[in-house]
Amino acid sequence: MTLDTVKHAGETPDTELPWAELGLKQDEYARIREILGRRPTGAELAMYSVMWSEHCSYKSSKVHLKQFGEKAPANDAMLVGIGENAGVVDVGQGYAVTFKVESHNHPSYIEPYQGAATGVGGIVRDILAMGARPVAVVDPLRFGAADHPDTKRVLPGVVAGIGGYGNCLGLPNIGGEVVFDACYQGNPLVNAGCIGVMKHEDIHLAKASGPGNKVILYGARTGGDGIGGVSVLASETFDDSKPTKRPAVQVGDPFQEKLLIECTLEIFAEKLVAGIQDLGGAGLSCATSELASAGTGGMRVELDTVPLRDATLSPEEILMSESQERMCAIVEPRHVERFLEICEKWDVIATVIGEVTDGERLEIFWHGEQIVDVPPGTVAHEGPTYHRPYERPSWQDALQADDAGALPRPAGGDELKDQVLRLVSSPNQASKAWITDQYDRFVQGNTVLAQPEDSGMIRIDEDTDLGVAIATDGNGRYAKLDPYTGAQLALAEAYRNVAASGARPLAVSDCLNFGSPEDPAVMWQFAEATRGLADGCLALGTPVTGGNVSLYNQTGETAIHPTPVVAVLGVIDDVNRRTPIAFAEQGQLLYLLGDTREEFGGSAWSEVVHGHLGGLPPKVDLDRERLLGEILISASRDGMVDAAHDLSDGGLVQAVVESCLRGGNGARLVVPDGLDAFTFLFSESAGRAVVAVPRSEELRFTDMCGARGLPAVRIGVVDGEEIDVQGEFTLGLAELRAAHEATIPGLLA
Template sequence: MPDAPHLDTVATAETTPDTPLPYAELGMADDEYTRVREILGRRPTSAELAIYSVMWSEHCSYKSSKVHLRQFGEKAPQSDALLVGIGENAGVVDVGDGYAVTFKIESHNHPSYVEPHQGAATGVGGIVRDILTMGARPVAVLDALRFGPADAPDTRRVLPGVVSGISFYGNCLGLPNIGGELGFDAGYAANPLVNALCVGVMRHEDVKLAQAPGPGNKVVLFGATTGPDGIGGASVLASASFDDESHAKRPSVQVGDPFLEKLLIECSLELFREGLVVGIQDLGAAGVSCSTTELAAGGTGGMRIDLDRVPLRDSRLTPEEILMSESQERMMAIVEPDRLDAFMATCARWNILATEIGEVTDITAEEEKRGGRLVMSWHGETIVDLPPRTASDEGPVYHRPYSRPADQDALRENDPLRLRRPETDDELRDQVLRVLSAPGVCDPRWVTEQYDHYVRGNTVLATPDDGGMVRISEDTGRGVALATDGNGRYTRLDPYTGTQAGYAEAFRNVAATGARPLAVTNCLNFGSPEDPGVMWQFAESTRGLADACEVLGTPVTGGNVSFYNQTGETAIHPTPVIGVLGVIDDVTTRLRSSFSPDLDGAKIYLLGETRTELGGSAWADVVHGHLGGNPPRVDLTSEASLAEVLATAAEDGLATMAHDLSDGGLATALAESALRGGAGCDVWLDEPFTGLFSESAARAVVVARPGAEATLMGLCSRHGVLFTGIGTVGGDSLVVAHPKGGFEITLGELREAHASTLPGIFGDDG
């Protein structure tokens, strides 16, 4: 450790205004550093610079996205269900019977490329702690993954590690993985997207907030010790900026310990039950910098911290490194003095290290005007004295220039309607199998079988059903359903419509389980915000999502922005991943997405209108390697009507199964339903090519309960949903007939095409 006389103290900073600091190396622009000096009235100490650099990073401050994200609040629909909205660690919604649910999705893209296993594992751990800090018990996770071409060497390096990391961490925590997505595209080469969602359950009265009220209350750090892993991770920087070259090889990706996190979860929940916590925050991105500034800003605005008390697993860490470390499995609590002994005793019972490192302080009226006062000491010297709100809430806000990319019009004009279509039934049959076997459409079980879907015993639906569903408690039949969706091809063609299409698909997937969609979270994955074309994509995408949520009445409860997903000058497809949560009163009425032998002879209906819409479709991509034209039109009114039909059909027992139509159109939906249940189907299509491959939105395949066909038809009629009989369940083949002929594919052939792709690329052992 450095000796106290060599510390960069506040007193030193006041008398050495011209001492150079490595602000540029820490990602700060000249004007940002100038603003820090203006806030403090002097140059910052190196410790203060560490705090501002991570708290004003793109990841923590949303400085390039904030002006666009505001519309999620400005256009937010009125919802009595929303208990906690944007601004906290996660949103909270009322799901009835005194229960509340909190959920959120975040990215761990860059760490997962650098070190796939640990990057993905700690992504799961971080989002789980976000849910825990709201006072909830985490009950399930989902993941949305995108990789480069499946057969590319780099994908074969990254994907197995990412999957093993998610599996290892989630399975060790005992959390079921109930759904998500898996996609492949050349645009994600060297830029995988690893987005993790967690959902938790609590009673209304159990909600906790990130705040530090009450002067004299103690600040307690509990959980893992602080190490060198992940230093500067929030700003994608190495700790070497502050120290000599001996530190340069320290890991930039966090290292996770799920067994410690499991203990931390149970310990925290017991602390909550015993009323021993008045404020709570996890230590994720930006570590101690984030937890102290955000807790102080959310309370009185005053806090005093002794960094010497922070338990370390590497005694060489400097104060700056302690502040920037993103070591996992750590939490910070605000505890009343007379409850401190009880808090420590509870932590000891769970074998969780807990250390008092400071206290909440009162502030003067003058300090309040400045945003409070966060003071930190090291070896008895003051090395931080700053207004915490200026770090946590008042960072830079950029109005980045944006403009429509030069190639956007040419891309839209390259209509897939010009592509050669199959001319014979044999060609049509072959193309069905090609689409079904494509890496982004095929059976993802090589991945999903590595996850535990049913641990805890409350899983109702899980992969491969359209949405995951869990019962919220053993004492109720009430459940929540979740789905994540996004389509980078659609969004590349039209960011506004493409984002709405991804949202509509997640909305539809939740409805297809029989649940009613209630709220939204999002993970917005884009290239560099310094590129006006990328910012145009982002602006259009956020506008599209805000408008859609306003129409469908689902508030955005929170989320994440991930920028700089690009290689050189080439950005990924703009990929907003949308998570939708819905509620079902009785999980026993849920709808599955499979044809099963007991449905033999049951009638299959197509709900919704099919148009010739192939822009960004799986058919155009797989068969022709084509991207162009317009994505499918999004009719939000039709989506709402379809969702109401599906939820009512489940509630009233009018349908036995439902499967939404999306990637690959009707061809994929029929094949998946047949393979999931082990029963074939016989369908008639007036125009087979469009009927099989169109990706028109607001559509679903349903099987009516025998005897309920007329009632289901009447329900659709009342809601203006087109209701078309297309065939029956039965047999051991997918049989397609049309006016000029038809074809047949056995379930064995479908299974070989659908299930063999990923094992063939990554190996038979999942």
């Protein structure tokens, strides 16, 4: 077969190329021809196809994502914002923290272990590429119905992949959540997040500047795994009724990644790189085009020098391969020898594959023949922009009119007791210890809070005890009922979780998981959720630093619930002042903060007891969320509370059960005036938390709440070995623990 060179492409304009098979539309292919003034070579077509895919180009979502910049709140902490591998914020004392959440949904359904493992590996390299040492990971997960046979195939593999890769890297897994819903059957959501720490002066960016500087590819050899992987796989819908492109899932090697991390950090310490990019989605196509387009010149690459695991790979396959554990660095000639020495020390393969030029083109050669000659920006950043049509779905009114508040309620204490047991033993509310125990949450010795706490928290300075906290949340049921409000509820819950642990919320990353953008109803959900999140971040003063969009999450015509997952990062000056969720001492006074209303739309109670989804989600009051956060942070810092737990899925009773079981103590509860027992226990009104206050601090705490205008009502006391809702029912901790802890092992073990 004749090599398709740039010269050959110019001489053979009518040669047919497989643009449709690579996921391009006819008008997109025409645009590529217009950019180049000729037909593309096969290698150029491969690059454009992966870089212009939905996953890499955000072609359906970027017109909505620009709101995150347009509505960004003023925030002095922001050091690096949207557009780089990950956002970076200032957390004080000269430290910067970088964090991000991304998706690996489709690969994890096809091959659960490797799909999830390489999701962890990819997000860790994004953080590493910013110049930071990765210090912790989190994993928000969504699966199909807990009792569905395929869930038993997918979930254990995903959990093993996350644990296997993260544990081998020595990174504690400190947060995330696990949700079951039939809408995710055939399309689980495997989102992965990572936090990294560095000093301000150590920030690195993805750019290739300085003519003559060398392009060095280092890490694992390039193989055939993952060719077109996530870039193509995440840009289409699964459909069992017809053949579909399902490229090979990437294969990860965590031990190689650990060497790559330590090697890269030593290279950073010696200040040997002028620019750096990890190789994730779209592989070398992404790394070379993004580095070149962000720099001040062009780039020349000798593709045949790339170290291979499979010598039969074509140039197109090498450019599209998404083999893991690879990085690309721009290095001044005077530093190349030392760079290669450090790589050899860590047993990391490193090869000079090209150099930065003083031109404006990305030029790639194969055994001396030119196979790519493109303006790099057109590959990396100038893909299509779609203004997809969107409209409110015809079924939305009927869904919202189906009010959960009209469902039959328990009649008396016995039914209340039965429904509490059903709630706390349901798959979504039950203990996830069977899952989280497979993760090492405390490796490195700096974890101070981890699952099932409200947020994960890491000490980042052992001398001053400076720390950061992170929480991820996203309720797809709420977002299905009202995507604008649902996105704000996800933000508010993550914000509240961080504040409840004593940390000050600082910034946001997100992973926006939706169905096909070609469906106007799905596109309306996306537009509304994005608008809601942008407005919410502006109100709370927490800018979006970056994130990920995952579309085409559906099987055939059935889309998942719109699932905007929001990660909030917070900072705490002294981790010793953190607030756990456990009711650890008898005699502590329990206070309910916030207003409780009859809000049951999308609630755990309506799902567990009635299998119902309808009505409106809880109302959002972001000013109240901000006030609640300030009270929780002040109370934690000043020692006014011993425990705090936000109220969200399952309402007050779920939070109290979790805090009692965590601390090994019971509680006596009294229904406040103006509330009935059912609403008191099961309402999911937002902007609320339950706190345990030492008797010695009660007056100081209530005075603070009163002075700030935050409703705070005393609802009971930590006492005994049972939860006693006075006048209604009593449940022993042993019975509650058995119900809470048996469900997940029973379904999955």
